[in-house]
Amino acid sequence: MYSLVLALILGLMPVAAMAKSIVVLGDSISAGYGIDVAQGWVNLLQKKFNQQHSDYVISNESISGDTSAGGLARINQLLARHKPVIVMIELGANDGLRGLSPQEMKxxxxxxxxxxxxxxxKVMLLGMKIPPNYGKRYIAMFYNIYPQLSAELDVPLVPFILENVALNPAMMQADGLHPNALGQPLITEKVWPYLQSLLPKAHD
Incomplete structure (x- = not known):
């Protein structure tokens, strides 16, 4: 019996070793705030991979309320733990909502x-926007951080992951900040083509 169990474990090891890790480093938008996590866009993205019999495993390391500083404090540990081939960064919205320095966020x-x-x-940056009541100057400074980083560091950028979701009340929760379950598939479809462009490179 022991030999059989050992053989089964050893037989599974190559499959586990071949799995490629993708880490999502985000805040409440990726953590599935206010909804069943299984309905969140990150989980839906994993289902896309599963349907295609992919060997990629997504680890959702998103924390509601997290800021760019919080992500920076956590990233070394996450890299060591998951050894990802791709990191998707969805941070910054809470910096903006708290009126923190855009340059510090950058x-x-x-x-x-x-x-x-x-x-x-490999890295992919997911852009966010903040409500208009923060003033045009601050909003422009905030949102411009994403394209600036994309250009300066040559990082693929999803311009605004809540496009076609944020202004649709039927797809947003009562707080007007977080998408509900209906909005999650649209986020997945928004992110998917950008992520696909990185997959061949992840095999390098």
């Missing part, structure tokens, strides 16, 4: 990107 995100690359991971 610095934090830049450092996260560089640490991911140093660890051998």
């Amino acid at each position: 610095s934090n995100l830049s450092e996260i990107i560089q640490r991911c690359r140093k660890a051998g991971a």
